[in-house]
Amino acid sequence: MSKHTDQPDMKRREFLGKTAIAATAATVAPGVMLTVANAGSDEGVSSDTRWGMLIDTNKCADGCAACVDACNKENGIDILSKPEDQSDEMWNAQRPQWIRKVKLKDKQTGVVTNLPMMCQHCEHPPCEDVCPTGASLKRADGIVMVDRHTCIGCRYCMMACPYKARSFIHSNIAEQVVNSPRGKGCVESCNMCAPRIDGGATTTACQDACMKDGHQAILFGDMKDPDSAISKALKEKSSRQIRADLELNTGVRYTDV
Amino acid sequence: MRSSTGIKRFAGLLVGGLFAALAMTAHSGSAVTQGSKAASMDACVALTADMRRNHMDYLQHDRHASVRKGIRDIKNSLSGCVDCHASKDDQGNYKPVTAEGEFCEACHNYTAVNVACFQCHRKTPQEMTSSVTTGGNKLGLMLDDGEAPALSAEEFEQLHAKILED
Numbered sequence: 001m002s003k004h005t006d007q008p009d010m011k012r013r014e015f016l017g018k019t020a021i022a023a024t025a026a027t028v029a030p031g032v033m034l035t036v037a038n039a040g041s042d043e044g045v046s047s048d049t050r051w052g053m054l055i056d057t058n059k060c061a062d063g064c065a066a067c068v069d070a071c072n073k074e075n076g077i078d079i080l081s082k083p084e085d086q087s088d089e090m091w092n093a094q095r096p097q098w099i100r101k102v103k104l105k106d107k108q109t110g111v112v113t114n115l116p117m118m119c120q121h122c123e124h125p126p127c128e129d130v131c132p133t134g135a136s137l138k139r140a141d142g143i144v145m146v147d148r149h150t151c152i153g154c155r156y157c158m159m160a161c162p163y164k165a166r167s168f169i170h171s172n173i174a175e176q177v178v179n180s181p182r183g184k185g186c187v188e189s190c191n192m193c194a195p196r197i198d199g200g201a202t203t204t205a206c207q208d209a210c211m212k213d214g215h216q217a218i219l220f221g222d223m224k225d226p227d228s229a230i231s232k233a234l235k236e237k238s239s240r241q242i243r244a245d246l247e248l249n250t251g252v253r254y255t256d257v
Numbered sequence: 258m259r260s261s262t263g264i265k266r267f268a269g270l271l272v273g274g275l276f277a278a279l280a281m282t283a284h285s286g287s288a289v290t291q292g293s294k295a296a297s298m299d300a301c302v303a304l305t306a307d308m309r310r311n312h313m314d315y316l317q318h319d320r321h322a323s324v325r326k327g328i329r330d331i332k333n334s335l336s337g338c339v340d341c342h343a344s345k346d347d348q349g350n351y352k353p354v355t356a357e358g359e360f361c362e363a364c365h366n367y368t369a370v371n372v373a374c375f376q377c378h379r380k381t382p383q384e385m386t387s388s389v390t391t392g393g394n395k396l397g398l399m400l401d402d403g404e405a406p407a408l409s410a411e412e413f414e415q416l417h418a419k420i421l422e423d
Contacts, residue, residue, distance in 0.1 A: 043326075044322065044326030044327055045326055045327040137325060139325065139326075141327070145324075147324045149321075175379070176377065177379065177383060178379050178383045181377040181378045181379070182377055183377030184376070186377070195329060198328075199329060
């Protein structure tokens with residue numbers, strides 16, 4: 001081992017994957033192979049798209065939480081109420097939070113930066129890596145999310161996420177919104193408003209709210225489309241991935257941070 | 258889970274037949290909850306007998322497509338079931354489909370099959386006030402689909418009667 005890193009070895013994975021496919025091809029009858037191949041060409045999200053976000057931290061205003069409020073409304077987080085037997089402190093620490101405001105201060109210069117922090121939609125998500133049931137998943141279009149039908153609530157993904165982006169539902173939920181089912185014992189996080197995007201929308205709830213308040217700090221779009229606004233902006237200005245050293249290739253990028 | 262499906266289906270068939278007979282006498286041939294939107298419509302997304310027998314498989318299959326592949330304009334959607342089959346109380350508020358005597362609970366209680374969907378999913382239709390845009394047919398009904406069963410209420414009654422005879 002010449003290279004010491006805690007990163008997954010992608011070449012090894014690719015090799016193993018190809019070996020598995022080759023083995024399947026060798027053992028399964030040709031007719032069956034054909035069916036399997038066709039199943040992959042179903043309509044649905046495609047890897048020709050990679051949804052991403054660019055956040056201009058210069059435009060992100062101190063004290064503004066429009067994106068957080070919009071996210072809470074879109075995903076039914078605002079209709080949750082504190083369980084009777086829980087303290088305020090515990091409730092505030094444990095209530096679901098898909099997006100949160102973070103304030104950074106450079107101790108030397110005193111410069112303050114505000115930014116929204118949420119699931120960074122990694123290309124190689126550690127949450128997906130550690131999930132024992134396959135509930136934590138990355139869709140073909142780059143959105144990282146939880147399939148609650150298979151989530152067993154072990155919270156391994158919460159421990160693995162370097163961005164502290166995931167929440168766990170600790171108690172029974174009385175009411176949900178249609179687009180965001182939610183129940184006791186499952187983990188959840190930002191899914192880039194997947195139901196909206198699948199329905200044909202081109203903006204997320206947080207972006208809409210930021211735009212409406214006149215800040216325009218959040219730009220959402222397809223990073224693989226060279227003509228999209230986000231691709232052009234990424235090309236024009238230098239941006240950063242948070243914890244780029246982890247080599248996760250995040251789908252959420254920040255400028256001026 | 259999957260291995261028990263066959264047994265469940267078989268049991269479901271037996272109990273379903275019994276229930277069909279019961280429901281027929283109780284509600285004069287209608288399977289829907291009185292006062293729900295479905296009560297005023299001719300057809301569900303498939304024939305009633307088919308829905309009774311296979312709704313769990315339809316939902317299970319399509320949940321995979323919608324969550325993992327993002328295909329949300331699918332024919333069989335759980336929110337579609339709720340939108341159509343929830344009935345209102347005297348105050349005009351929707352009753353949860355899992356409340357006693359309501360659409361899901363009535364059968365599932367009778368057959369002692371635990372319905373776990375609504376631990377997470379919404380139990381009443383959602384008034385569309387948000388900016389949420391969902392493509393396609395919100396109810397998941399085959400309204401203008403070529404496959405739609407073009408049967409009137411009377412024809413459905415006859416079909417029910419035929420199933421009972423069989």
